[in-house]
Amino acid sequence: LSDPALLEFEYMRWIAMLVESRFERDSRLRVLHLGGGACTMARYFAAVYPDARQVVVEIDGRLAELVRHWFDLPRAPLLRIRVGEARQVLTSLSDASRDVIVRDVFAYNRTPVALTTLQFTQHARRVLAPGGVYVVNCGDFRDLAVAKREAATIGEVFEHTVIIADPAMLKGRRYGNVVIAGSDLPLGDSPALARDLLGGAVPAQIKLGDQVGKFAAGARVLDDSEATTPPGTKSTGTELHGA
Numbered sequence: 531l532s533d534p535a536l537l538e539f540e541y542m543r544w545i546a547m548l549v550e551s552r553f554e555r556d557s558r559l560r561v562l563h564l565g566g567g568a569c570t571m572a573r574y575f576a577a578v579y580p581d582a583r584q585v586v587v588e589i590d591g592r593l594a595e596l597v598r599h600w601f602d603l604p605r606a607p608l609l610r611i612r613v614g615e616a617r618q619v620l621t622s623l624s625d626a627s628r629d630v631i632v633r634d635v636f637a638y639n640r641t642p643v644a645l646t647t648l649q650f651t652q653h654a655r656r657v658l659a660p661g662g663v664y665v666v667n668c669g670d671f672r673d674l675a676v677a678k679r680e681a682a683t684i685g686e687v688f689e690h691t692v693i694i695a696d697p698a699m700l701k702g703r704r705y706g707n708v709v710i711a712g713s714d715l716p717l718g719d720s721p722a723l724a725r726d727l728l729g730g731a732v733p734a735q736i737k738l739g740d741q742v743g744k745f746a747a748g749a750r751v752l753d754d755s756e757a758t759t760p761p762g763t764k765s766t767g768t769e770l771h772g773a
Contacts, residue, residue, distance in 0.1 A: 531601065531602070534573035534574055534576065534577040535574060535577045535578060537570065537571075537574055539570075539707075540696070540707070540730060540731065540732040540734070541667050541707035541709055542570060542571055542574070543730055544694045544709045544727060544730075544734055545571065545632060545665050545667070545709055546571075546574055546575075546578070547723055547726050547727060548663070548665060548692070548694065548709070548711055548717070548718060548723065549575075549630055549663060549665070550578065551718065551720045551722070551723040552661075552663055552713070552717065553579070553629065553630075555578055555579060556581070557579060557581070557582075557629075558579075558581040558582065558583065559575065559579045559581075559582040559583070559584075559629050559630055560582070560583050560584075560627065560628045560629045560630070560659075561575055561582055561583070561584040561585070561628065561629065561630045561631075561632065562584075562585050562587070562620075562623070562628045562630070562631045562632070562657070563584065563585070563586040563587065563632050563634070564587050564616040564619075564620065564631065564632065564633045564634070564635055564645070565587070565588070565616065565632075565633065565634040565635035565636070566586040566587060566588030566593070566594060566597070566611060567588070567593075567597075567634070568597050568601060569586055569597055569601065569603055569609070569611070571632055571634070572584050572586050572603070572609055573601070573603065573604075575630075576603075576604045576608060576609060582608065583607055583608060584604075584608065584609045584610070585609075585610045585611075585612055586609065586610070586611045586612065587612050587613075587614055587616050587619045587620075588611060588612070588613060589613070589614065589615055589616070590613075591613040594611045594613050597611070598611060616633070616635050616645055617644055617645055617650060617653075620650070620653050620654065620657060621653050623657045624657070625656050625657065626656075626657070626658065626659040626660070627657055627659070628657050628658055628659065628662060629658070629659055629661075629662045629663070630662060630663050630664075630665070631654050631657065631658060631662070631663075631664045631665070632665055632666075632667075633645060633654075633664075633665070633666040633667065634666070634667040636669065639669055639705075640669060640676070641666075641667075641668065641669070642757070643752065643756050643757045643758065644754065644757040646666075646676075646679075646680055646683065646752045647683065647752045647753055647754045647756070647757065648683050648686060648687065648751050648752060648753055648754075649753070649754045650754075651664070651683055651684055651686075651687045651688075651712075652687055654687075655687050655688060655712075655714075658714075660714060660715075661713065661714065661715045662713065662714075663711055663712075663713050663717065664684070664688065664711060664712045664713070665709060665710070665711035665712075666680065666684070666709070666710050666711070667707055667708075667709060668680050668707070668708045668709070668710055669705070669706070669707055669708075670699075670705070670706070670708055671705050672702040672703065672704065672705065673702060674699075674700075674702055674708070675749075677693075677695075677708040677710065677745075678745060678746045678748075678749035679746075679749045679750060679751070679752050680708075680710050680752070681693055681710050681742055681745055681746040681749070682746040682749040682750065682751050682752075683751045683752045684710055684711070684712040685712070685742060685743070685746060686751050687712060688712030688713055688714060689713075689714050689715075690712065690713050690714070690715065690716050690717045690718075690738075690739075691710065691711070691712045691717075691742045692710070692711050692712075692717050692718035692736055692737065692738055692742065693708060693709070693710050693736070693737040693741075693742055693745060694708070694709040694710075694711075694718075694727060694734050694735070694736050694737075695707065695708040695709065695734060695735065696732050696733060696734050696735070697733075697735055700735060700737075700745075717738075718736050718738055719738060723736065724736055
C-alpha cells in the first residue's frame with residue numbers, strides 16, 4: 531500500500547507498459563477507468579503521471595466508499611470516483627474528452643456482454659481524443675473464443691489493435707487474462723515495449739497488425755443484440771465528493 535507504483539497483477543503491468551509506451555510521464559493524461567475495485571490502476575497512474583486527471587467508475591457504491599476510506603487516494607480533481615454502471619456513464623461523456631480508457635469490469639469471471647460490443651466500443655472511440663488508447667482486460671478460457679471476438683470487435687472500430695498475453699494463454703493452455711487495446715494511431719510497435727513485456731515475472735508477447743487479424747480470424751464481431759439486458763443510454767451515476 532505504501533508503493534502505488536508496485537503492481538502485483540501481471541495484466542495490470544502490461545496495461546501500464548502499453549500506456550507508458552504512448553504517453554510521456556509529464557503528460558496531463560485524462561484517464562477513465564471503467565471498473566474501479568480498489569483503484570489500483572488509478573493509484574498507479576497518479577504516481578507515474580502526477581498531473582493526470584482521472585475518473586473511476588464503480589457500480590458498487592459501498593465498495594467505493596470503503597476504498598476512499600481505506601486507501602490513500604489522490605483527492606479531486608486528480609481522482610474522482612463516480613458510482614454508476616460503466617456503459618451508462620460512458621455514453622454520457624463528451625466527445626474527445628479522454629486520452630485513455632481502461633475497461634476492467636467483471637461479473638463473476640466474465641465481462642458483461644454489453645461492455646464488449648461494437649456499439650460500446652464505438653462509444654469508447656467517440657469519447658477518446660485523437661491518439662487516445664482504449665485498453666481492456668479480457669478474461670477467457672482455453673478456447674479463447676471471447677478474446678478472439680473482442681479482438682475482432684476492437685479491430686472493427688480502431689485502425690490499430692494490439693494483443694498482449696503470456697504464451698501459455700495465447701496457446702490456449704489455461705484460463706487467464708488477455709489485454710487488448712485499440713487506437714487510431716500506431717500502437718505497441720516500440721522495441722522497448724516488447725523487451726519490457728518479456729522481462730516480467732510472467733513474460734508476455736505482443737501481437738500487432740496482421741498477427742491480430744490472424745488471431746481473430748473467423749470470429750464474429752460482438753453486437754448489442756447478444757446482451758442479456760438492454761444496454762443503458764442515460765447516465766445515472768453519482769460522484770463521491772472528495773473522491
